[in-house]
Amino acid sequence: MPRTPTKTPPKHRSARNVVQSPYFSHQSPYFSSQSPHSDPQPSSSSSQSYFNPQFPHFSVKSVLQPTANHMSVVTDSLYERLVELKPCLIQEAVADDPWKVLVAVTLLNKTAGKLAIPVFWDIMKTWPTPWALSQASVPELVAKIHSLGTQNVRAKRLTELSRAYLLDPPSRRDLRPSRALGPPLSPTKRGKYPPTPISHLPGTGAYALDSYRIFCSGPASSEWKDVNPTDKELVRYLKWKWAIENVHWEPGIGITASADHRYIAGLISELELDRARKNTAGRQRIPDHALDLQKG
Numbered sequence: 001m002p003r004t005p006t007k008t009p010p011k012h013r014s015a016r017n018v019v020q021s022p023y024f025s026h027q028s029p030y031f032s033s034q035s036p037h038s039d040p041q042p043s044s045s046s047s048q049s050y051f052n053p054q055f056p057h058f059s060v061k062s063v064l065q066p067t068a069n070h071m072s073v074v075t076d077s078l079y080e081r082l083v084e085l086k087p088c089l090i091q092e093a094v095a096d097d098p099w100k101v102l103v104a105v106t107l108l109n110k111t112a113g114k115l116a117i118p119v120f121w122d123i124m125k126t127w128p129t130p131w132a133l134s135q136a137s138v139p140e141l142v143a144k145i146h147s148l149g150t151q152n153v154r155a156k157r158l159t160e161l162s163r164a165y166l167l168d169p170p171s172r173r174d175l176r177p178s179r180a181l182g183p184p185l186s187p188t189k190r191g192k193y194p195p196t197p198i199s200h201l202p203g204t205g206a207y208a209l210d211s212y213r214i215f216c217s218g219p220a221s222s223e224w225k226d227v228n229p230t231d232k233e234l235v236r237y238l239k240w241k242w243a244i245e246n247v248h249w250e251p252g253i254g255i256t257a258s259a260d261h262r263y264i265a266g267l268i269s270e271l272e273l274d275r276a277r278k279n280t281a282g283r284q285r286i287p288d289h290a291l292d293l294q295k296g
Helices: 060-064 068-073 076-084 098-108 113-126 130-134 138-144 151-167 206-215 232-244 261-280 288-295
Strands: 181-186 189-192 247-250 254-258
Touching (some): 076 232, 098 113, 098 206, 138 151, 206 232
Antiparallel strands (some): 181 189, 247 254
8 A cells, every 4th residue: 555645834933033133123213103103304485404315314313413323433533533623714714703704705716725815805804894994996896806807897796785784784583585596496596585684785695695605594503405506615514523423424315324333434535635635735824813703
């Protein structure tokens, strides 16, 4: 007779603990909950939110408060070096006086800092207030800024700016519509620049408006987080400022991730090269009394 095959009794496997990746955990810094207690989304009134829709899994809490593991990756020495390499911009040195910021950006527009900054301090020494510059002798002012080019246009703009500043000074409670174009919405379309307190003043293009919003909105303001500049010096400054908050920010995109060790190291190299280039070119050093304003 054919043999009947014997059945093998089923094996009883012991229960195992299921290991779940922290990436999919509600406690993960990369998980954004949709519960009512999740981080608030940016208001629709913000013109350029620093939330990047391409990276919706990053919440304010997760990005601006990195995990302890992340902080151990970005070493203290790297962070200290990043702090030392803070970009030194004239706009921040005189940020307590928006008129001086506007004068500085008028001179810096399409002009190297090593040329424009000495001229700026010379103008401030000769005409230190809006009233003084509004009454300046045009031939004398033209002679002072002749080395920058377009001296006649700049001289006229500086005197008109100073008069307008006296007659209708900016106020943070009075936002004016902007004539400048905003950030690109597509390859062929650009958005409207949001209203600002200085938009009514002569010569306030995107560069001036960006500078004002980054440096003159007050120490407690987060207005700088909504600025998306195209000027390379402002871009470099914002990359540094976001990195100090452990955030990887890119111009035209916004927040992309937390700032990890590789990103911080790369940014430090970029800042070191920029500083070496400016030192080699003999960039005018900002006076010590102006640097004291930055420290405060």
